[in-house]
Amino acid sequence: MGDQGESFADLAHRLVQALDAWVTCVGEPTAEGKPTRKALVKALETERATPVWQSRKRIDEALLSYWLKGRNQLLPGTKHNRLPSKEDCEAIARALREKAPENAQRLPKIGWEIAELARSLQDTGGPGWRNRVLTSVIAQPAEPVEPNETAEPAEVAKPAAHAEPVDAAKSAEPVEPARAAEAVEVGEQKTGKRRGKNGRIWAGAATAAGVAGTIAVFVWLGGEEPSSVSTKPDGSATSAQGADVAKPGPATSTESGSVEGNHRCGKPRSAGAVSWTPCTLLAADGTMSFLVQLTNTSGTPVTVKAKLAYVQAAVEQTCPDPWGALMKVTVPAKATKTSPLNACTASLTSGQAFQSRAWVVPDDTAQWGYREHSPTLHVQDDGTPVWADEV
Incomplete structure (x- = not known):
């Protein structure tokens, strides 16, 4: 180390x-x-x-x-x-x-x-x-990768030499099951609130790094962006990634590169040099894909371990293997990779809410670290899906 x-x-x-x-x-x-x-x-x-x-x-x-x-x-x-x-x-x-x-x-x-x-x-x-x-924990812009570079299933990694032996099944489990209130809170913070995990405003960093640096640090370290939606001159809404969110988008392949279509992504977290965020994508056919997007900010390839789940009506649901247990992913230098659309999916259920949940840790880490959630997708009683920032 x-x-x-x-x-x-x-x-x-x-x-x-x-x-x-x-x-x-x-x-x-x-x-x-x-x-x-x-x-x-x-x-x-x-x-x-x-x-x-x-x-x-x-x-x-x-x-x-x-x-x-x-x-x-x-x-x-x-x-x-x-x-x-x-x-x-x-x-x-x-x-x-x-x-x-x-x-x-x-x-x-x-x-x-x-x-x-x-x-x-x-x-x-x-x-x-x-x-x-x-x-110093600031993400760099990602560059696209070739579409044929996909993540491969991994064997359970051995702990580092200094780590105590960890049972393979236990190593694929979260640190603790999430509380329902916390899961809802993550997805439903209101637009315009710039607060960290504990509700404190990130103030002191301004004097240390200047306004521009402070914004970058704030977003990277888990502060809420003013909104994941921007407005076009004609008044229609677009996501921060530039995709149309007024109508459900196509289910485009996301095995490499950024998420496209009608989606929302959560707070960026870090696993070494890899910035990661969970995303929920809504397809036109009424199905949802629960994803995790990985961006390598360094100049060399980085391997991480990832795990996916999703929250339905405040209850954690397990995704299919291998992404639901442990997936080892190598992200090329200055590149972005996203889990496949079919890795973890569900259909809309009236009167319930959904969000992705993900864990990503460096390849040599023996335990899963902090989990993160995507913003919440609420399904109204009539079956209409509404994102938390549109409520």
Whole structure:
């Protein structure tokens, strides 16, 4: 990790991904009271009162809340507390072992990754490296690839040398099942709100990178764009990708390149040098394709692992294999690839809502990281499909 050929931007991508994975691993069980934050901190303090653990650094509720900001703790101008170390994560894992055993098993590996990436970023970036991490996570324009380059099914990748053995079936599962409220919230944020995952406005970055840089960082790191729809001079609507969304579009092939037709895509996320986003495409025949679009921002081919599912009426539905379990995809340099239209499909159902759900992680990562959703497609009682931004 962090060899001489890895750039500051690549390391920064991986650090924010690890911090998001930490939030998922610790935040979800504590949000469900398994255990609560107060109970978790109390267990940590009880352990620390014993002679064998007295030398361990204290983790109080304020520090735990700070770590649960995820990548937001790296915002320029934010007070810099220490990042969670491997020792911190091992202690929290012991406290989670009874009520969240799977999370407890994953957490030390995440802590090791955060510590190693932070060390490499400090060596590469020098003093002030934390203020530069978020401004370096900016996607570059993608170039089209040849249509004959398609993703191939993959064998389950072996964990890296430092990772603990992971069961192949478990490695293809999400970190935790999504809560229904969260799934709906992702797709139904209203136009004009520029807020991050925790509802905080991305303000401080403006002074660090200028207005143009701030917008790019905001969009890349998961902030809501003002709208996924723009308006033509005649008043008709077009998507951000330029496709007509006033009527259902044709089901064009998306094995390579960008999504076309009547569709919506979610917030961009990063898996190393690959920017990815889940998309839902509505065809003229009333079927939906649930997709994931992958863009390689680097100058060399990058391989990632991807998994697709979709949410129907706030319930997760599994996509067929291989995309529903684990798909290894190599994205050429400065290129975009999208999963095939027939990889995961469903028909419209009156009175229900749909959205894509995807996970993408670097090829050498043993666990799935943070999931992301496409905007919601609502199917009215009369069968009319309406996107969340059109409601």
